[in-house]
Amino acid sequence: MPYPTDFKYTKEHEWIKADGNxxxxxxxxxxxxxxxxxxxxxxxxxxxxxxxxxxxGSVESVKAVSDLYAPASGTVTEVNGDLATAPEKINKxxxxxxxxxxxxxxxxxxxxxxxxxxxxxxxxxxxxx
Amino acid sequence: xxxxxxxxxxxxxxxxxAEHLAVRTGVGIFDVSHMGDIRLAGPEALAAVQxxxxxxxxxxxxxxxQYSALLYPQGTFVDDVIVHRLGQGEYLMxxxxxxxxxxxxxxxxxxxxFDCAVENLSDDxxxxxxQGPKGVDALQKLTDVNLAAVKxxxxxxxxxxxxxxxxxxxxxxxxxxxxxxxxxxxxxxxARVWNAVLEAGRxxxxxxxxxxxxxxxxLESKLPLYGHxxxxxxxxxxxxxxxxxxMEKPEFIGHAALEKAKSEGLKRTLVGLEMTDRGIAxxxxxxxxxxxxxxxxxxxxxxxxxxxxxxxLSYIPPEQAALGSxxxxxIRGQGVKAQVVPTPFYKKPKNA
Numbered sequence: 001m002p003y004p005t006d007f008k009y010t011k012e013h014e015w016i017k018a019d020g021n022x023x024x025x026x027x028x029x030x031x032x033x034x035x036x037x038x039x040x041x042x043x044x045x046x047x048x049x050x051x052x053x054x055x056x057g058s059v060e061s062v063k064a065v066s067d068l069y070a071p072a073s074g075t076v077t078e079v080n081g082d083l084a085t086a087p088e089k090i091n092k093x094x095x096x097x098x099x100x101x102x103x104x105x106x107x108x109x110x111x112x113x114x115x116x117x118x119x120x121x122x123x124x125x126x127x128x129x
Numbered sequence: 130x131x132x133x134x135x136x137x138x139x140x141x142x143x144x145x146x147a148e149h150l151a152v153r154t155g156v157g158i159f160d161v162s163h164m165g166d167i168r169l170a171g172p173e174a175l176a177a178v179q180x181x182x183x184x185x186x187x188x189x190x191x192x193x194x195q196y197s198a199l200l201y202p203q204g205t206f207v208d209d210v211i212v213h214r215l216g217q218g219e220y221l222m223x224x225x226x227x228x229x230x231x232x233x234x235x236x237x238x239x240x241x242x243f244d245c246a247v248e249n250l251s252d253d254x255x256x257x258x259x260q261g262p263k264g265v266d267a268l269q270k271l272t273d274v275n276l277a278a279v280k281x282x283x284x285x286x287x288x289x290x291x292x293x294x295x296x297x298x299x300x301x302x303x304x305x306x307x308x309x310x311x312x313x314x315x316x317x318x319x320a321r322v323w324n325a326v327l328e329a330g331r332x333x334x335x336x337x338x339x340x341x342x343x344x345x346x347x348l349e350s351k352l353p354l355y356g357h358x359x360x361x362x363x364x365x366x367x368x369x370x371x372x373x374x375x376m377e378k379p380e381f382i383g384h385a386a387l388e389k390a391k392s393e394g395l396k397r398t399l400v401g402l403e404m405t406d407r408g409i410a411x412x413x414x415x416x417x418x419x420x421x422x423x424x425x426x427x428x429x430x431x432x433x434x435x436x437x438x439x440x441x442l443s444y445i446p447p448e449q450a451a452l453g454s455x456x457x458x459x460i461r462g463q464g465v466k467a468q469v470v471p472t473p474f475y476k477k478p479k480n481a
Contacts, residue, residue: 036341037146039432040409040439058461060409062145062432063341084407 001029004095008071008110009119015095016071018110024098025071027059030123032094035061041083041090043068043099048076050102052109057099059090072109074102131340134227136163139339148342149434152303153475156261156330157338160323161302162314163226164256167236171245174218181239181382182212182222183365185375189214194282194300196373198359199235200383204390206359206368208232211300213284218245221296223256225355239382255319257326260307260346262477263333268308270329272297281306290325292318302343304350305477348440349433351401351473357412357428358399358442364390367444369399397425400450401472402441408458408465410441415459416467424449427458433474440474441467 007015013031017024032038040060050056050070057068078101082089090097104110114122130137138160141148151157169177178186184197191214199207208228213221224232233249240247259268265276274287274297284298289310301307312322327335344354353359358368365374365387376387404410410430418424430441441458449456450469457464 036141037144037434040407042407060432062345062434063140065409065411 001095003028003116003119005116007095007116008113009116009122010069010071010113011122012067012069014069014071016110016113018104018107021104021107022077023072023074023102023104023110025100025102026098027068027090027094028119029094031059031066032091035059035064035066036091037062038087038090041087041099043079043083044076046076046079050074050076050100052106059087068099071113072102072107073105075105077101077103133163133340134225136226138163140341141339142337145339145341145345146434148336148338149345151334151336152261152305152307152338152342152346153435154262155334156259156263156267156307157303157336157342158323158326158330159258159260159338159343160255161258161309162255162319165224165226165229165232165249165251166254166256166311167222167224167233168215168219168248168250169222169236169240169245170216170219170248171243172218173243174220174245177240177243177245177247178212178220178222179378179381180243181236182210183374183381183383184212185378186212186214186220191216192283192285194284194298198365198370198373199232200365200381200387201361202382202386204364204383204386205361206355206363206365207235207361208355209353209359209370211298213298215284215296221250223300228355253314254311255314255322256309256311257323258301258303258307258309259326259330260301260303260338261305263330263335264305264307267326267330267333267335268297268310271325276308279308290322292322302352303346304352304473304475305346342434344429345431345434348429348431348442349435349473349475351442354429363444366390366395367397367399395447397444398447398450399428399442399444401470401474402427402430402443402456402458402467403470403474404439404441404458404465404467405455406466408460408463409439410443410458410460410465410467414441416443416445417457417459417464418449419455419457421457421464423459424456430458436474438474440470442472
């Protein structure tokens with residue numbers, strides 16, 4: 001599956017798509033594939049503050065718990081309510097199953113994240129976990 | 130693939146949930162060759178097994194099997210086992226992979242006083258489990274044995290995939306109907322039989338299943354896992370395995386300690402929990418009472434794919450263990466509400 005070129009990526013396998021001063025966040029296809037069947041997602045509430053590089057929640061598969069790391073700093077403006085009852089949507093299409101929308105505190109932070117090409121290279125080098 | 134007690138094994142093939150559901154509704158197959166096998170045979174094999182095993186093996190007819198455990202003198206677990214009576218004075222114990230060597234040494238060291246040969250056959254067999262309501266239909270295509278006549282927890286020998294005298298047991302670790310077959314462990318035979326079983330099961334929707342589904346299946350059915358619900362520091366009463374422990378036997382290793390423990394009363398007991406607030410209880414998580422005081426821990430916990438709930442087994446004091454009691458499971462610092470529920474969480478339908 002190709003990684004959308006209008007997303008930026010973290011080494012912890014989150015993606016972020018900027019749209020002016022707001023951004024949408026999710027986890028990558030590689031992440032959902034490594035996790036296996038996702039059964040639980042723990043996300044912050046609207047109004048919560050995210051700090052780039054810090055954990056903001058967790059995603060659980062049958063076999064594992066994985067922390068979610070904020071790709072950028074900002075305030076949560078919207079949470080995808082579907083994921084509370086149908087977390088498996090992330091397995092079906094990780095790049096469409098957004099988790100959060102945030103108001104970016106410092107859009108410049110995205111410049112230090114990986115491009116789609118860099119992320120693909122990073123995943124290949126990681127050796128398929 | 131992961132290292133499971135020294136064995137390179139898959140966690141999943143197509144996905145834990147799909148594999149779990151296949152076993153509950155159709156058929157799933159497992160390569161469980163990592164399990165160990167100890168054969169006891171001789172004029173005093175019965176006495177030898179009675180000495181080391183807590184259940185009453187004298188009740189077994191030839192071709193019958195039972196769940197039991199080998200205990201330490203303290204009444205705690207060396208391992209849980211399935212004992213099969215294969216002949217007049219011939220028994221096969223199937224044991225856990227992680228305890229192969231420990232168990233074999235234990236059995237050998239504690240039966241030398243009996244006229245009984247003890248053999249470690251663990252490497253001789255490839256063991257394949259065929260589990261689920263359609264398991265019998267799949268296996269029937271590969272054998273001349275009338276499987277309908279083999280009752281649950283009975284074993285027989287017959288030709289399977291052209292291999293004569295193959296051991297076929299109606300046993301398993303999934304809480305479903307199913308069989309386990311024991312074939313020669315050479316690679317050629319093993320691959321051939323595995324593929325034949327896969328092919329025979331195709332019309333029933335068979336999927337190969339890994340360790341992930343193996344764990345979720347046995348958890349829903351409340352089957353213990355060594356190192357979790359049972360261990361060398363947990364006794365038979367705490368684990369709730371009373372019905373497999375025949376104290377009316379005059380002696381067996383652990384008898385005296387269990388007698389004493391019974392008179393002293395339980396300090397902790399194994400209970401089933403169902404999460405009532407959002408959260409998944411996992412192995413090792415602490416259990417609190419409603420006031421936030423630590424009262425126990427989770428031995429095994431997971432999302433249950435068939436029940437679609439988050440369930441767990443845990444050790445807590447008997448006073449807190451009444452059905453319907455509320456406890457909290459510590460999940461990342463928060464006490465998440467759970468309820469004590471009856472077990473097994475899942476029971477296979479009667480007409481299956």
